[in-house]
Amino acid sequence: MKLRVGVDLGGMSAKLGVVNENNEIVAHKVIPTEHGITFEETIAKLAEGILSLGDVGIVGFGVPSSLMPGSDIVIYANNLGWKNKDIKAELAKHLGDIPVYVANDADSATVGEYFQGAGRGYQSVLMLTLGTGVGGGFIYNGHLYRGGNGCGFEPGHMTIQVDGVPCTCGKKGCLESYASASAIIRELSNSEVPSLKAFIAENGGKPTARMLFDAVRQGNTAAQDILDNYVKALAVGIGSLVTILRPQIVLLGGGVSAAGDLLYRPLRAMMKDTVFGYDVIGCPEIVPATLGNDAGIIGAAMLDHVLL
Numbered sequence: 178m179k180l181r182v183g184v185d186l187g188g189m190s191a192k193l194g195v196v197n198e199n200n201e202i203v204a205h206k207v208i209p210t211e212h213g214i215t216f217e218e219t220i221a222k223l224a225e226g227i228l229s230l231g232d233v234g235i236v237g238f239g240v241p242s243s244l245m246p247g248s249d250i251v252i253y254a255n256n257l258g259w260k261n262k263d264i265k266a267e268l269a270k271h272l273g274d275i276p277v278y279v280a281n282d283a284d285s286a287t288v289g290e291y292f293q294g295a296g297r298g299y300q301s302v303l304m305l306t307l308g309t310g311v312g313g314g315f316i317y318n319g320h321l322y323r324g325g326n327g328c329g330f331e332p333g334h335m336t337i338q339v340d341g342v343p344c345t346c347g348k349k350g351c352l353e354s355y356a357s358a359s360a361i362i363r364e365l366s367n368s369e370v371p372s373l374k375a376f377i378a379e380n381g382g383k384p385t386a387r388m389l390f391d392a393v394r395q396g397n398t399a400a401q402d403i404l405d406n407y408v409k410a411l412a413v414g415i416g417s418l419v420t421i422l423r424p425q426i427v428l429l430g431g432g433v434s435a436a437g438d439l440l441y442r443p444l445r446a447m448m449k450d451t452v453f454g455y456d457v458i459g460c461p462e463i464v465p466a467t468l469g470n471d472a473g474i475i476g477a478a479m480l481d482h483v484l485l
């Protein structure tokens with residue numbers, strides 16, 4: 178049987194995996210994607226890695242970029258320094274007529290969770306990844322939603338605050354500016370509350386998202402305030418998305434999603450204030466994604482099943 182290969186392309190490395198008929202990764206390979214080599218050289222290295230896995234029948238790529246509608250050309254992958262690059266055309270020089278599918282990396286992770294993770298068994302799945310930024314994907318009736326014009330699904334750049342905190346995208350008040358791990362780190366760094374400053378100093382001096390939850394567990398009220406604001410922003414974002422998209426389940430991935438009850442209990446409680454029709458239909462469950470870094474590889478390998 179020919180192999181199904183998924184590639185999760187990141188700024189530091191590309192993770193390659195062979196995915197079997199049970200949607201499990203059975204072979205794995207990591208290829209550095211260091212800066213300083215050209216797009217063509219990187220693709221050549223990736224193609225070599227893909228072909229070394231065996232008799233490849235299909236390849237899927239999750240890419241940290243928006244894609245040009247219709248052509249799947251990478252518009253701008255900041256981490257890789259790629260602008261207007263045609264991955265499919267470049268790969269075809271090495272892979273011949275092996276079919277290649279390309280999607281945004283957060284979309285690929287959502288597809289992975291849909292087939293093999295916490296979204297298994299549902300037809301319409303919303304996922305948000307709470308990491309350095311806020312990404313996400315949406316599967317609607319078994320198909321990956323890429324927008325009517327193909328420009329993709331960018332929940333992190335939904336404005337939740339007029340004239341709010343500046344975002345990396347150039348807008349202000351994006352969900353990402355409030356609900357990412359970077360937002361937590363920013364709030365911890367900006368805090369002038371002595372008890373919280375002391376807590377950060379005692380724990381190495383460099384704020385992390387995990388540190389916020391540790392401080393809350395120790396009863397630090399300044400940390401609790403930051404967490405309350407974080408949950409509020411996330412609840413506004415999820416509530417709006419649920420009101421519009423009506424998924425059957427909401428998955429949270431990324432580092433912050435592992436925070437447990439400190440995050441999920443208040444978040445679930447706030448959905449009644451942010452979801453339209455809550456009194457009648459409630460809110461879908463909000464649960465952690467389960468596959469971690471494997472989601473992107475598995476999802477990439479399964480892209481042909483969900484792309485229209």
Ligand SMILES: [Zn+2]
Nearest residue numbers: 334344346351
């Ligand atoms: Zn933004």
